[in-house]
Amino acid sequence: MTDALGGADTFPKLLARNAERLGERAALREKDLGIWRETSWRACQERVRDLSLGLVSLGLERGGKVAIIGDNRPEWVIAELAAQAAGAASVGIYQDSNLTEVGFVIDHCDARFVVAEDQEQVDKILGMIDQLPKVAYVIYSDPRGLRRYRHEKLLSFSEVEARGRALAKEKPGLYDENVARGAGGDLAIICYTSGTTGQPKGAMLSFRNLLTMALSLHQVDPRRSGDEFVSFLPLAWIGEQMMSVATALAIGFTVNFPEEPETALHDIREVGPHVLFAPPRIWEGLSSTVQVKIMDTTPFKRFLYQRLMPVGYKAADLRLKHGRVPFLWRALYLLADLLLFRPLKDRLGLLQLRSGTTGGAALGPDVFRFFHAMGVRLKQIYGQTEISGISCIHPDDAIKFHTVGKPIPGTEVSISQSGEILSRSPSVFLGYYKNEQATREALSDGWLHSGDAGYLEEDGQLVVIDRLKDVLRLADGTQFSPQYIENRLKFSPYVKEAVVMGQDRPYLTALLCIDSAVVGKWAEKQKISYTTYTDLSAKPQVYDLLQKEINRVNETLPSAARIRKFVLLYKELDADDEELTRTRKVRRGFVEERYRGIISALYGDQERIAIDTTIRFQDGKTARIQANLSVRRLEAGGA
Amino acid sequence: MALLQIAHLSLRFGGVTALQDVSFAVEPGAISAIIGPNGAGKTSLLNCISGVYRPQKGTVGFDGADVTQLRPAARTRLGIARTFQNIALFKGMTVLDNLLIGRHCHQKTGVLGGGLYYGLGEREEIRDRARIEEIIDFLEIEAVRKQVVHTLAYGLQKRVELARALALEPRLLLLDEPMAGMNAEEKEDMARFILDINEERGTTILMIEHDMGVVMDLSHRVVVLNFGQKIADGTPEEVQGSREVQLAYLGGEAAA
Numbered sequence: 034m035t036d037a038l039g040g041a042d043t044f045p046k047l048l049a050r051n052a053e054r055l056g057e058r059a060a061l062r063e064k065d066l067g068i069w070r071e072t073s074w075r076a077c078q079e080r081v082r083d084l085s086l087g088l089v090s091l092g093l094e095r096g097g098k099v100a101i102i103g104d105n106r107p108e109w110v111i112a113e114l115a116a117q118a119a120g121a122a123s124v125g126i127y128q129d130s131n132l133t134e135v136g137f138v139i140d141h142c143d144a145r146f147v148v149a150e151d152q153e154q155v156d157k158i159l160g161m162i163d164q165l166p167k168v169a170y171v172i173y174s175d176p177r178g179l180r181r182y183r184h185e186k187l188l189s190f191s192e193v194e195a196r197g198r199a200l201a202k203e204k205p206g207l208y209d210e211n212v213a214r215g216a217g218g219d220l221a222i223i224c225y226t227s228g229t230t231g232q233p234k235g236a237m238l239s240f241r242n243l244l245t246m247a248l249s250l251h252q253v254d255p256r257r258s259g260d261e262f263v264s265f266l267p268l269a270w271i272g273e274q275m276m277s278v279a280t281a282l283a284i285g286f287t288v289n290f291p292e293e294p295e296t297a298l299h300d301i302r303e304v305g306p307h308v309l310f311a312p313p314r315i316w317e318g319l320s321s322t323v324q325v326k327i328m329d330t331t332p333f334k335r336f337l338y339q340r341l342m343p344v345g346y347k348a349a350d351l352r353l354k355h356g357r358v359p360f361l362w363r364a365l366y367l368l369a370d371l372l373l374f375r376p377l378k379d380r381l382g383l384l385q386l387r388s389g390t391t392g393g394a395a396l397g398p399d400v401f402r403f404f405h406a407m408g409v410r411l412k413q414i415y416g417q418t419e420i421s422g423i424s425c426i427h428p429d430d431a432i433k434f435h436t437v438g439k440p441i442p443g444t445e446v447s448i449s450q451s452g453e454i455l456s457r458s459p460s461v462f463l464g465y466y467k468n469e470q471a472t473r474e475a476l477s478d479g480w481l482h483s484g485d486a487g488y489l490e491e492d493g494q495l496v497v498i499d500r501l502k503d504v505l506r507l508a509d510g511t512q513f514s515p516q517y518i519e520n521r522l523k524f525s526p527y528v529k530e531a532v533v534m535g536q537d538r539p540y541l542t543a544l545l546c547i548d549s550a551v552v553g554k555w556a557e558k559q560k561i562s563y564t565t566y567t568d569l570s571a572k573p574q575v576y577d578l579l580q581k582e583i584n585r586v587n588e589t590l591p592s593a594a595r596i597r598k599f600v601l602l603y604k605e606l607d608a609d610d611e612e613l614t615r616t617r618k619v620r621r622g623f624v625e626e627r628y629r630g631i632i633s634a635l636y637g638d639q640e641r642i643a644i645d646t647t648i649r650f651q652d653g654k655t656a657r658i659q660a661n662l663s664v665r666r667l668e669a670g671g672a
Numbered sequence: 673m674a675l676l677q678i679a680h681l682s683l684r685f686g687g688v689t690a691l692q693d694v695s696f697a698v699e700p701g702a703i704s705a706i707i708g709p710n711g712a713g714k715t716s717l718l719n720c721i722s723g724v725y726r727p728q729k730g731t732v733g734f735d736g737a738d739v740t741q742l743r744p745a746a747r748t749r750l751g752i753a754r755t756f757q758n759i760a761l762f763k764g765m766t767v768l769d770n771l772l773i774g775r776h777c778h779q780k781t782g783v784l785g786g787g788l789y790y791g792l793g794e795r796e797e798i799r800d801r802a803r804i805e806e807i808i809d810f811l812e813i814e815a816v817r818k819q820v821v822h823t824l825a826y827g828l829q830k831r832v833e834l835a836r837a838l839a840l841e842p843r844l845l846l847l848d849e850p851m852a853g854m855n856a857e858e859k860e861d862m863a864r865f866i867l868d869i870n871e872e873r874g875t876t877i878l879m880i881e882h883d884m885g886v887v888m889d890l891s892h893r894v895v896v897l898n899f900g901q902k903i904a905d906g907t908p909e910e911v912q913g914s915r916e917v918q919l920a921y922l923g924g925e926a927a928a
Contacts, residue, residue, distance in 0.1 A: 065809075066802065066805035066806060066808075066809055067801075067805040067808065067814075067817070068805075177810075177868065177872065178864070178867075178868050178871070178872070180871065180872065181871060292814045293812070293814045293815060295814070295815040296814050296815045299815070654856060
């Protein structure tokens with residue numbers, strides 16, 4: 034492994050290598066005050082050195098932990114590398130976590146240092162500093178609003194960097210010594226997995242874990258040193274760690290940070306990335322934005338879109354099925370590319386894209402086809418945090434939408450007796466931090482138990498069905514996978530979230546949340562007036578619309594496992610109400626408990642359900658919602 | 673010394689007395705609020721300070737100088753900026769262009785110099801754009817920088833108007849009901865921005881506001897008007913305890 038990395042086996046060593054080899058080339062770029070500002074590899078290493086020595090002067094020891102919370106900024110990565118250069122590990126915390134989660138992670142990982150981006154995050158931590166006795170210092174990077182804060186544990190980034198510079202004068206070789214003492218097997222990061230149940234677990238990953246993964250992925254999906262990458266997903270997430278940190282250091286490409294989270298999509302367009310890794314919701318968002326905008330555009334553009342899109346679809350289907358496109362279609366595609374696809378890709382910022390990947394959940398075949406039609410060869414990635422993020426990826430020459438592809442080099446995948454997906458590779462994690470029991474459950478003989486049910490196809494491609502524990506049975510014993518059906522439902526642009534139920538029940542039912550942007554647009558076109566989300570989702574016409582969508586999914590399901598009744602929920606499921614995890618997965622148990630009344634009505638004879646409930650806003654305020662939900666019944670067994 | 677010194681100000685429209693012998697002072701670096709029931713003369717007072725109205729009697733002193741006779745533009749150059757109760761932005765222009773207009777009073781190039789662009793025009797343009805980007809960052813409106821103002825939500829438009837007032841780099845910022853018509857979250861954001869402007873930029877703030885929670889939380893000092901007369905002036909606690917204020921707000925019987 035280290036041959037390809039020139040003998041460097043830790044992130045700080047790679048940083049030193051890049052600083053030497055790439056020198057003034059851009060390592061990090063951040064849009065600040067409207068202008069993209071670069072930090073070269075050399076400057077990046079200097080900042081890391083100053084901060085690292087600053088932390089050492091404040092008492093950071095080898096084996097210590099530094100917790101980091103904040104939006105994606107250069108300082109996030111610099112803080113992580115500074116911790117690692119001092120022989121400590123970094124622990125990322127999702128920036129939108131609630132107080133309990135933040136408090137739990139900081140305390141559980143034994144961090145003495147917390148690096149917090151701004152006033153918002155500092156307030157969170159200082160607010161519960163009494164319950165975090167292990168925390169010695171809170172270090173912030175954005176001083177805005179914090180000038181008047183006086184707290185013995187609060188320090189600014191620049192103060193710590195100044196201490197670092199002072200220490201560097203005193204002991205000139207100290208930083209290099211610290212870096213040299215690091216080894217590939219050292220703990221690099223602890224990734225807390227949000228977990229659909231119980232407390233988060235901290236997966237410990239070493240430099241070797243992360244770097245072998247980066248290099249193996251590089252073999253099947255190559256990146257180049259001059260590539261541009263945009264970092265806009267939480268850096269606490271393993272997916273962002275493997276791209277923005279591990280791969281960026283190993284390959285030496287440039288990581289761009291958007292101005293604000295809200296400007297990310299716009300900034301992607303400005304950067305024109307070569308590599309883009311995003312969860313399905315981003316790809317879905319891009320595709321539905323295009324579709325909504327096309328409804329609004331000039332008739333001529335709409336005409337072009339409607340005429341040329343089928344050409345793209347046809348060419349994509351031919352290429353995916355036979356591996357090549359006949360001459361006539363190639364010629365037509367060239368025309369469509371010139372008139373439609375290139376301008377469209379330019380609009381989305383995907384014109385330079387060489388490697389587009391999706392991971393974290395299933396992506397609908399319609400969205401896949403959409404991007405393939407416009408010439409973006411989108412590929413699926415599969416993996417767990419515990420295997421450094423990736424075990425499988427679609428091979429370039431055999432992209433099949435229902436699979437997650439083949440194992441990357443150095444990775445073995447097999448299926449256990451109970452149908453569980455197992456994987457083994459040098460990237461499998463060291464264990465959960467301070468949780469022996471969970472580690473034993475996840476690892477046996479080096480095999481990582483994914484908890485996912487799946488099977489291998491004849492050509493070696495892996496198909497993931499669902500979480501093993503989520504494969505359910507109806508009262509008559511019929512097996513079904515709620516998540517599978519939910520994903521199919523969510524492929525409809527009108528459906529934002531879906532929860533399918535039926536465990537030990539006579540038939541399947543669904544709770545749906547409409548996508549207010551798309552359905553709202555549709556309602557405007559149909560001249561249906563509405564006020565709020567609650568009002569819109571109660572319209573009979575909207576029920577009709579959604580019924581058609583469910584019927585379409587029902588057609589593809591065995592008749593015993595079809596949805597018989599559904600309700601459109603009066604609010605969107607929300608992570609702040611604990612209905613979704615931070616990565617936007619439905620917390621099934623919680624949702625079923627919370628909407629017990631509605632669910633029992635779905636299995637009764639009621640046509641309408643009166644709702645009277647209170648919801649909680651982010652700022653802690655509450656509001657009362659009163660609504661009348663109707664239950665819609667679908668033809669039994671038929672579509 | 674007080675930054676703003678209002679002395680014996682009286683303003684009449686025909687037979688209506690809008691302000692009668694109002695005097696108070698605003699200390700530099702403070703956040704002060706003017707409150708009072710509808711028609712008490714709050715906006716008239718603000719208009720006298722910014723120069724829209726000329727009082728019949730009394731003086732407006734700013735930074736030791738008498739500015740009572742100065743036109744609004746001249747007062748702006750001295751460092752007084754304001755926002756309006758009903759948003760007064762150029763609706764058909766982008767956020768950036770609106771903010772650049774706020775920089776106009778700092779530009780020295782004329783029509784000709786600006787039109788030729790190269791030289792001083794270019795330097796000023798770059799300088800002003802840089803200042804504006806700081807304000808955009810400060811008020812967190814990066815995402816709408818290039819959007820046309822009328823497409824923005826009301827709360828955001830209010831924020832853009834505040835940004836334009838900041839572009840003037842005022843020493844005294846007059847805010848006429850900065851929170852009117854906002855939802856709870858927008859109010860909270862606006863309150864944070866007002867505090868940040870005061871703390872980070874050291875700008876003195878005088879605002880009219882109806883939301884008592886906001887007034888009592890933010891202000892160092894509160895002036896109460898009723899029927900054109902000042903009936904109380906002091907810290908939020910003092911004003912809340914004042915019997916006259918209770919009478920003005922709640923009526924004679926309720927307060928008794």
